[in-house]
Amino acid sequence: MDATRGQPEKRQDPDLPARGPRCGLLGRGAGRGQRLQLAREPCQETTQDGLQAIGAALALDGDNRGWRCTLAECLTFGVCSGMLGSPRFSSEDDMGASVSKNARLLKYFVQQYPGIPRKRLVKLVYMADIISRQFLGRPISTFAYRLDKFGPYDPAIEDAVAELVAAGLAREDVTWEDNINWKRLRDSGRPIAFDFTPGESEILAYTAKNYLNMPMPELLDDVVYETSPMKEAEVFRAPLRMELVDNEGRKAVGFDLEAVIRAERQAEAGNHATLGAFLDGLRTRIASRHSK
Amino acid sequence: MGYELVLPPDTQSEIADFILNEFVGEAEQLAAANAIQLELDKLSANPKLGTSPPGPFEGRPIYRFTINVGSKRLTAQATYKVHTEDGLIVVIGFGRVGPVAL
Numbered sequence: 482m483d484a485t486r487g488q489p490e491k492r493q494d495p496d497l498p499a500r501g502p503r504c505g506l507l508g509r510g511a512g513r514g515q516r517l518q519l520a521r522e523p524c525q526e527t528t529q530d531g532l533q534a535i536g537a538a539l540a541l542d543g544d545n546r547g548w549r550c551t552l553a554e555c556l557t558f559g560v561c562s563g564m565l566g567s568p569r570f571s572s573e574d575d576m577g578a579s580v581s582k583n584a585r586l587l588k589y590f591v592q593q594y595p596g597i598p599r600k601r602l603v604k605l606v607y608m609a610d611i612i613s614r615q616f617l618g619r620p621i622s623t624f625a626y627r628l629d630k631f632g633p634y635d636p637a638i639e640d641a642v643a644e645l646v647a648a649g650l651a652r653e654d655v656t657w658e659d660n661i662n663w664k665r666l667r668d669s670g671r672p673i674a675f676d677f678t679p680g681e682s683e684i685l686a687y688t689a690k691n692y693l694n695m696p697m698p699e700l701l702d703d704v705v706y707e708t709s710p711m712k713e714a715e716v717f718r719a720p721l722r723m724e725l726v727d728n729e730g731r732k733a734v735g736f737d738l739e740a741v742i743r744a745e746r747q748a749e750a751g752n753h754a755t756l757g758a759f760l761d762g763l764r765t766r767i768a769s770r771h772s773k
Numbered sequence: 774m775g776y777e778l779v780l781p782p783d784t785q786s787e788i789a790d791f792i793l794n795e796f797v798g799e800a801e802q803l804a805a806a807n808a809i810q811l812e813l814d815k816l817s818a819n820p821k822l823g824t825s826p827p828g829p830f831e832g833r834p835i836y837r838f839t840i841n842v843g844s845k846r847l848t849a850q851a852t853y854k855v856h857t858e859d860g861l862i863v864v865i866g867f868g869r870v871g872p873v874a875l
Contacts, residue, residue: 612828612829615828616828616829680829683829684829687829687831730826730828730829730830734826734828734835734852735835735868735870735871736830736835736852736866737866738829738830740783740866741830741852741865741866742865743783744783744784744863744865744866745854745863745865747781747782747783748854748863748865752781752782753779753780753781754779754780754785755777755778755779755780756779756780756810756813756814756817756864757810759780759785759788760806760809760810763789763792763806764803764806766789767792767799767802767803767806768799768803770799771798771799
């Protein structure tokens with residue numbers, strides 16, 4: 482898998498086609514006939530969604546999308562939706578300690594993409610698990626993926642979503658538009674403490690940087706369907722053999738990501754020596770060891 | 774002008790382990806230390822010698838080199854971060870590259 486392909490240069494609406502009402506047909510390409518026409522990705526997003534995504538709307542320039550909103554509109558929405566004066570400022574916040582790691586993983590992506598569609602969310606979580614397996618030898622979540630209608634999926638993802646919603650950390654909007662059932666998860670704005678390891682955090686940052694805003698057809702065809710477990714999958718709803726990618730990246734680079742980050746942090750804390758000083762000391766050690 | 778190359782304690786241990794475990798005797802070990810210094814000095818003169826693999830290491834280039842000491846010929850590699858503003862290269866990982874599995 483080439484994990485770096487097709488990085489977008491700026492945030493666009495990745496679940497919308499660049500122009501026109503195009504829908505991404507999943508499973509395109511040779512050798513994937515079985516998945517052909519299994520599903521059609523939703524590819525329309527309402528102006529309302531753009532308005533609700535306050536942070537995004539302010540940051541975006543509205544490339545052919547009608548996402549612009551005035552400050553007054555944003556503030557009005559903020560007050561009406563309860564984002565202002567909401568529990569996010571409550572001192573009773575439990576910092577998310579009561580939700581599972583799976584739910585916290587979803588929250589990580591939800592808070593970076595206002596109104597993230599369920600299908601994109603699942604792909605991001607899947608890619609984070611793939612990269613984590615490649616470089617750390619283990620997944621971040623405990624999801625057990627299978628080949629489903631829209632690609633890799635685990636019904637337990639719905640439980641994690643429900644957990645987030647029940648804990649007031651996100652809310653889910655379900656709408657039916659143009660024969661497409663949209664499930665969008667929106668961050669409540671309540672912060673939680675993430676307890677990911679440094680290596681996991683690095684992988685999540687990498688996943689978000691590269692795939693959060695990637696156009697959906699590209700994310701599916703060039704990234705998700707190019708991973709070994711998906712390439713190998715043939716039977717509908719059969720478990721994906723995620724272990725196929727275990728330690729692939731670690732072996733390729735020859736370094737342990739967690740160890741490298743640990744060393745980085747030592748250096749950031751000012752705990753380091755110059756090459757010359759260190760080697761001089763080592764030479765003295767070697768000489769004295771052999772003189773004995 | 775080159776960068777100053779620094780090593781956090783974990784990397785120092787990795788380099789020391791490499792020299793002390795892979796080479797035998799004072800002469801070999803000192804020669805290995807000299808060879809490593811030579812290679813890492815090349816890196817501090819030109820931080821672009823390393824290559825950035827895809828994935829989480831894309832911001833951490835890897836510089837691979839061969840050390841010839843006596844009849845031994847070993848390949849080692851260092852991964853590092855360049856801090857342009859500080860004129861620093863921090864070597865955050867060091868190790869031997871094993872033989873390629875056939």
